[in-house]
Structures are given as structure tokens and as C-alpha cells.
Amino acid sequence: MKVTILLGLVVLIFIISCGTSNKIETLKPEADLAAPILYDKEISYLNIPISMKLKDLAFQTNTILNGLIYEDKNLEGDDLMLKVWKQAPIEITDENGKIKVVLPLKIWAKVRYGSTVLGMDLYDTRELNFNGVATLLGEAKFNNWKLSAKTTVQSVVWKESPSVTIAGKSMPITYLVNPAMKYFKPTIEKKIDAAISESLNFQSNVLDALETVTKPVNVNESYDTWFKMKPIGLNATEAVLKKDVVSMNLELACFMETLIGKPLNDTFNRDEIQLKQVAKTKDQFSASLIVVSPFLKASEIITKNFQGQEFGSGSKKVTIQKVDLWHKDGKVVIALTMQGSLNGTVYLSGIPKYNKEEELIYFDDLNYVLDTKSKLMKTANWLAQGLILKKIQAYTSYSIKPEMETAKTQMEQYLKNYSPAKGIVINGKVDPIIIKNIQLTNQAMVVTLNATGKVALKIDGLQ
Known part of the structure; x- marks a missing residue:
């Protein structure tokens, strides 16, 4: 009887001992002293070829230039008063690489004619209305955000000869009207040049667009990215003007970052963005995108990877309740808070690297830190085994292929007949996005992505 009771107690103690969790207390590797997140940035160059048909330039110019364009209210000196209107839409075409402007004119003239006889002034005045066409020619230049034509009047052709009827006879007055041309030619030239310049003034539109894109955008709410x-x-x-098309290249130099956790808004200073004239730009865009993953946010993401996962050998199992990451001596320390057959926190360390073939970020040379490893060998050797460590390592690795493909798809949506406004079309292509390097700071992992491709903006059919 006593033997049976004793045997029962032994079995009970064995069962209890097997079902009781061990607790492990390990030394925590202290993080490097906190410091600002500093890392190498690479400048991205976004090259955007722009082409605009002259018919659209004409459309914009006609919208701006209308009505009365010249007026002379004084008869003295030249015996002539003039008003000049734009009579019909302006035509703008290419003539041997120069901008040719054809401007239909409507002219009202008040003419004073006659002579002085025997000390008496024998003058009369007549009002005339007639039509003409002015032709201007100019070089297309782009500077200070604007396209300038610098046109000069080449000719003014009258549809009918200006004349008055005196005593039943038609008397030409071109001898009065033609000399007056020297007065309104410069005015017409200035008005045409100003309208063309206003039609293609990029400054306000470009700076408005840049101010918009400087505001942080949430691209992934689940991961607060x-x-x-x-x-x-x-x-x-x-x-450059060729075959009725004005072409030029814009090239934006910028820094691009993706951060986990909302960044602070930087105040956009429009005055700091200066337009620089260059002889040549790159033939494609090259975007270096910085992905900043603070350890605190990365810890939350990797913790999600471990949810519902068990690790163990035989009946001994643990689940990971929490993951913390920090920087220590050029490596990332991964703290795993466990529950199950072993309770407590164990510490691993490794170097984050990128596997191009499998397109994932993993921790190379991942292993328990010395104090953790020695204590596991004494209390939970089964957890220190390489097989379990490899399984744990798999959950600390994560593929970024879906994110890269999503980024590429999103970019391509704006590069396939994308029309931000009527008459403006953007097309292009993106090459595969690649990871260039991973940097470690005291507070974050910094991944540099690189994307190349081509993009073009065409203006055709403005309304």
C-alpha cells in the first residue's frame, strides 16, 4: 500500500514537473544611445520631356489676347487716329524652326486731310473701317519659367486699300496709314509676346504641384506607412520648335522617402525652388526611394508575423507574445518575449540583408546572444536547437515583393495614358524596382530602393 502511494506521488510529481513552465532570466543587451535618425540620402532625378503642339499654344494665346490691342487718340502730328482690334483667331505655325503668328486685324481710322489755301485751313475728316493681316515671326526661347517668342512684325497686308472719296473720286490714304504702322507695330509685338509668355508660364502650375507632393501621403494604413x-x-x-511642336525637358531633383510612422510636415518654401537652364538632361528618370523603418514600428510589424505561431520540440512549445528590435554594435537585437514551456525574454542578434532571388529581407548570422544561449543550454536546450532557430528566423524575415510590385503597379497607373487635365497626357514605363542597400542607424533600418524608367508629357487638344 505504501509502495503504491509512493509510486503515485512520484508519478504526480513527474506530471506536475512536466506541465510547469520554466522561467528564464537573461541579460538584456542595452541599446546604443539614442541619436537622431541620420542616413545617406541619394538624389532622385525625375526627367519629364514636355511637348506642346502649336495649335494648343494658339488656343491659349487666343484665350488671353482679345479685343482692342492698340489705340491712338491724337490727330496732331500725323493727321490720323487709330484703333486696332484682333478680328479673328490667331494662327501660330512653324516656319523653319521659328514661330509664325498670323494676326487678323480690324482697324478703325479717323483721317484728317486737306490743305491751307490763302492762309485758310481747308481740312476735313473721315472715319474709315478696314481689315488687314499682320504676320509676325519669332524665336522660341524658354527662360525664367516662360516660353518667349520675341516676335517682330514682318508685314501688314490690307484686304482693301484704305481710301476716302472726295468729289466723287476714291483717294488712297495709304500714305497716311502706312507711316503710322511704326507706332502700333511695337505694341502688337509686345501684346503677342506677352500672350504667348502667359500661355506657357509653368511657374505657378509647377510650384503648386510641388507644394502638393511635399505633403506626406499615407500609402498603407495597416502598417502606418x-x-x-x-x-x-x-x-x-x-x-525646340520642330514640325509645329514645341519640345523641352524638365528635370526635378528631389529626395524621396517612405517612413513607417507619420513624418513631420516640412514647410514648403516656393522661393527656394530655382529654375536652372541646362543644355541637357538625363534621358530617363532615376528614383532612389528611401524606406525608413524605425525599430519601434518594425517591432510591431514582426510581432504580427508571429501571431498564432508555435515553436518547440515534442511536447515543449512556446508562442511569441511580443517582439522588440533595437540597434547594438552594428547589429539588430531581436527580443522575443515567450510564453509556454518557457516564460521570459530571449535575445537574438543579426544583420539585416536583402535576398534578391527570393526578394525578402532577412537577418543574416541570426543567433542567440551569448548570455541567452548559455542559459538556454542549461534550462531549455530544445529551444536552442538549430531547427527551431531556423523556424524563428523565417518569421523574422519578410518578403517585400508584394510591396515592390504594388509600388510599380501604382506608378504605372500614372504612366499609361494618364490625363490629369483635358488635353494633357502622360505616358511612360517603369523598370523593375531593386534594393540597393540597407543601412542601420541607432533608431531605424533604412532601405534604399532604386527605380528607373521613362516618362513623357504631351499637350494636345487643350480646351
Whole structure:
């Protein structure tokens, strides 16, 4: 009887001992002292070829230039008063690489004619209405955000000869009207040049667009991921006119970042963005995108990877309740808070790297830190085994292929017949996005992505 009771107690103690969790207390590797997140940034160059048909330039110019364009209210000196209107839409075409402007004119003239006889002034005045066509020619230049034509009047052709009827006879007055041309030619030239310049003034539109893109954008709410762009300069080539199309290249230099956790808004200073004239720009865009993953946010994401996962050998199992990451001596420390057959926190360390073939970020040379490893060998050797460590390592690795494909797809949506406004069409292509490197700071992992491709903006059919 006593033997049976004793045997029962032994079995009970064995069962209890097997069902009781061990607790492990390990030394925590202290993080490096906190410091600002500093990392190497690479400038991205977004090259945007722009082409605009002259018919659209004419459309914009006609919208701006209307009605009375010249007026002379004084008869003295030249015996002539003039009013000149734009009579019909302006036509703008290409003539041997120059801008040719054809401007239909409507002219009202008040003419004073006669002579002085025997000391008496024998003068009369007549009001005339007649039509003509002015032809201007100019070079297309792009500077200070604007396209300038610098036109000069080449000729004014009258549809009918200006004349008055005196004593039943038609008397030409071109001898009065033609000399007056020297007065209103410069005015017409200035009005045409100003209208063309206003038609293609990029400054306000470009700066408005840049101010919009500098505001952080939430690109993934689940992971609290934000995209941020900071423009630092803008280059432009000279405008080229060929076959009724004005072409030029804009090139934006900027920093691009993706941060986990909303970044602070930087105040956009429009005055800091200067347009620089250059002879040539790159033939494609090259975007270096910085992905900043603070350890605190990365810990939350990797913790989600471990949810519902068990690790163990035989009847001994643990689940990961929490994951913390920080930087220590050029490596990332991964703290795993466990519950199950072993309670407590164990510490691993490794170097984050990128596997191009499998397109995932993993921790190379991942292993328990020395104090953790020695204590596991004494209390939970089964957890220190390489097989379990490999399983744990798999959950600390994560593929970024879906994110890269999503980023590429989103970019391509804006590069396939994308029309932000009527008459403006954007087309292009993106090459595969690649990871260039991973940097470690005291507070974050910083991944640099690189994307290349081509994009073009065409203006055709403005309304």
C-alpha cells in the first residue's frame, strides 16, 4: 500500500514537473544611445520631356489676347487716329524652326486731310473701317519659367486699300496709314509676346504641384506607412520648335522617402525652388526611394508575423507574445518575449540583408546572444536547437515583393495614358524596382530602393 502511494506521488510529481513552465532570466543587451535618425540620402532625378503642339499654344494665346490691342487718340502730328482690334483667331505655325503668328486685324481710322489755301485751313475728316493681316515671326526661347517668342512684325497686308472719296473720286490714304504702322507695330509685338509668355508660364502650375507632393501621403494604413518627397531643384532645357511642336525637358531633383510612422510636415518654401537652364538632361528618370523603418514600428510589424505561431520540440512549445528590435554594435537585437514551456525574454542578434532571388529581407548570422544561449543550454536546450532557430528566423524575415510590385503597379497607373487635365497626357514605363542597400542607424533600418524608367508629357487638344 505504501509502495503504491509512493509510486503515485512520484508519478504526480513527474506530471506536475512536466506541465510547469520554466522561467528564464537573461541579460538584456542595452541599446546604443539614442541619436537622431541620420542616413545617406541619394538624389532622385525625375526627367519629364514636355511637348506642346502649336495649335494648343494658339488656343491659349487666343484665350488671353482679345479685343482692342492698340489705340491712338491724337490727330496732331500725323493727321490720323487709330484703333486696332484682333478680328479673328490667331494662327501660330512653324516656319523653319521659328514661330509664325498670323494676326487678323480690324482697324478703325479717323483721317484728317486737306490743305491751307490763302492762309485758310481747308481740312476735313473721315472715319474709315478696314481689315488687314499682320504676320509676325519669332524665336522660341524658354527662360525664367516662360516660353518667349520675341516676335517682330514682318508685314501688314490690307484686304482693301484704305481710301476716302472726295468729289466723287476714291483717294488712297495709304500714305497716311502706312507711316503710322511704326507706332502700333511695337505694341502688337509686345501684346503677342506677352500672350504667348502667359500661355506657357509653368511657374505657378509647377510650384503648386510641388507644394502638393511635399505633403506626406499615407500609402498603407495597416502598417502606418507614409510617402514623402522633398524637391531641391529644377532644371530645364531650351525649347525646340520642330514640325509645329514645341519640345523641352524638365528635370526635378528631389529626395524621396517612405517612413513607417507619420513624418513631420516640412514647410514648403516656393522661393527656394530655382529654375536652372541646362543644355541637357538625363534621358530617363532615376528614383532612389528611401524606406525608413524605425525599430519601434518594425517591432510591431514582426510581432504580427508571429501571431498564432508555435515553436518547440515534442511536447515543449512556446508562442511569441511580443517582439522588440533595437540597434547594438552594428547589429539588430531581436527580443522575443515567450510564453509556454518557457516564460521570459530571449535575445537574438543579426544583420539585416536583402535576398534578391527570393526578394525578402532577412537577418543574416541570426543567433542567440551569448548570455541567452548559455542559459538556454542549461534550462531549455530544445529551444536552442538549430531547427527551431531556423523556424524563428523565417518569421523574422519578410518578403517585400508584394510591396515592390504594388509600388510599380501604382506608378504605372500614372504612366499609361494618364490625363490629369483635358488635353494633357502622360505616358511612360517603369523598370523593375531593386534594393540597393540597407543601412542601420541607432533608431531605424533604412532601405534604399532604386527605380528607373521613362516618362513623357504631351499637350494636345487643350480646351
